[in-house]
Amino acid sequence: MTTFDAILPALAGILKSYEASIKPYLPLIINRNVYGCIVLIIDACHEETIHLESDDSGMRQLTAKICVQLKPHVKEPERLWMFEDNLQLLIDDPRTLKFPLEDNEMRPIPEVYVIDRLAQEATWETISDPDDDSRVSRVVFYSIKGGVGRSTALAACAWSLAASGQRVLVLDLDLESPGLSTSLLPHSRQPAYGITDWLVEDLVGNGEAVFEQMHASLSTQQRGELIVVPSHGFEPGEYVSKLGRVWMPGFTPEGHRQNWSERLQRLILALEQKHQPSIVLIDSRAGIDEVASACVTDLAARRIYLFAVDSLQTWQGYRMLFDHWRLHGVAPIIRERLQVVGALIPTWGDGAFKQATRQLRENAYSLFSGSLYDEAWPEPDPEAEAIGALSSDLFNFDLPDLSAPHTPCAIGWNQAFAAIESLHDRLQSTDPDQIKLVFGSLLTDLQVIIGDNQ
Incomplete structure (x- = not known):
């Protein structure tokens, strides 16, 4: 059979x-x-x-x-x-x-x-384009597997950007495994509600009742600001029961049906209008599920960081996703927004960091060239001008190309950022230069994204 x-x-x-x-x-x-x-x-x-x-x-x-x-x-x-x-x-x-x-x-x-025909509305092939007229960029931190340093990197980058004068909006959309917001905010500063509360209340037209009490702001020593929107509020309440309802479609006052990711998009637009951030950083759920699908494909992100450790499970997971995009013909829409990040690269031993980064890049190149990169054209005939013109439009990079999405933003493993539980206190007491030293490649890319919108 x-x-x-x-x-x-x-x-x-x-x-x-x-x-x-x-x-x-x-x-x-x-x-x-x-x-x-x-x-x-x-x-x-x-x-x-x-x-x-x-x-x-x-x-x-x-x-x-x-x-x-x-x-x-x-x-x-x-x-x-x-x-x-x-x-x-x-x-x-x-x-x-x-x-x-x-x-x-x-x-x-x-x-x-x-x-x-799928049981859920998350399909991974409905790719939303970023709004060219928007003055704020959304950046998604995503990983195919958990425990790869994704949330820690987001927290450190958000803090550093705010300390440099930026207004940073952070959304904890890892709804099934929340934790980023509690690491960034002291317990006394946790807001009353979170994203899950709004998504449930919005189903009955009551989103405004929680909107003003679902974000907390932290001022830095500089002129920047860090605004955190958690998964849940100070008291999570019946979190499991609420979580089982957030995926429900809703209806606008005009009677138009909206799936859950469209409702989420409406919430993010309202938060952007209220806070006017320089950049929005979104912590996505790991894996291939409905929340991750919404974050990666439906929220019109300008950059999608693919966090990876150099393991067979990581590359197999990303290959399944890339092959799905290729099969459905949407790979060209999303591939230019992708960027590999290695966040737990070994730093002990002579040459360990350099060797591990090189190996990560080689395996990422194999993944991208097999699924997302265009096949390289043969050397063009001097008389065939049309072929030469087409080849310049190919999405293809050589292995050592530093601008390629397969070349990882390399973040070395660091004891100071090894645990997320008490990251708020740690960030406050950490020298900003140390944060830049550890997360510099990622911060540089984020600064470029912010600059492109200004």
Whole structure:
């Protein structure tokens, strides 16, 4: 019997074998439902024709082969086909989330598309573009695995930027494992509410009741300011019960449906309008789930830091995500915003930091070149000017290129920042130059992002 991962490759092979038979019925949509079962959708104008196909026709053979080979992910033959009026309009509609079916050489099969029906609305392939007119940039700190120094790096960078005169808005969106806000704020400064409270109250139109009491401001010795919006308030209350409701869609006063990430976007816009920050730093949930999806793809971030340790689990996780973007054709939309960060690079031993950074860069290069970088063009023919022009537009970097997203912002392991529990007190007593020494490469990139908006 066919398992889930074999459905599309097997179907692609069958369709290629019966290419002549299926061609008159194209375009074709493969609809894969939440259970992993498929139906094939063609235009309604073919409904009568397909029913008149003889028992020995190519289409009847194709149908029988699909039902046998893809069992149990297909139903009986008479339920395999569905018919849709004006199918091409559905395909052309930008709201239709689809991707081309690929053959075994990863080449799209013309006019054959896949629509995936998922149980949750987080899809990872709806990429929101940053607003070019916005005066504030959003930066997401993300990792495929936890325990890689992501939240510590965000806290230290936020503190340093505020100390240098910037107004920094920090959002703790690691809702299922909150902790960043408690490390930045002393217990006495924790606000009454947090992001989870607002998302729950917004479902009943009561978001304004908690909005003014869900952020806390810390002034630094300089003219900067650090504004922290926690996951939960001073008293978490029924946090687990609230967390189970934040993913719910809501409705605007005009009756328009909004999924949970759209509601979150509305909250962030309101916070930006209120505080007018220089930059917004967002601590994302680790892994591949709904919160992480919203942070990475739905919040129009200008920079997405991919925190990594040099391990097989890290690279496998990122490769799954990159391959998903490539398959759905959205890799070119998001890849220029990505930047690898190594936050726990060993510093003990002769040459350990340099060697570990080099190894991290090489493995990151292998990941990016295999999934996100364009294939390099061959040396252009001097007479082929068009090819030369195209090659300059390729998204491709050499291994040693310091400007490449695979070249990590390298942060060495440091005892002073090894634990996040008491980071607030530690940051207050730490020499700003030490923070810059440890997190300098990341801070430099953040300063460039702030400068681009001013």
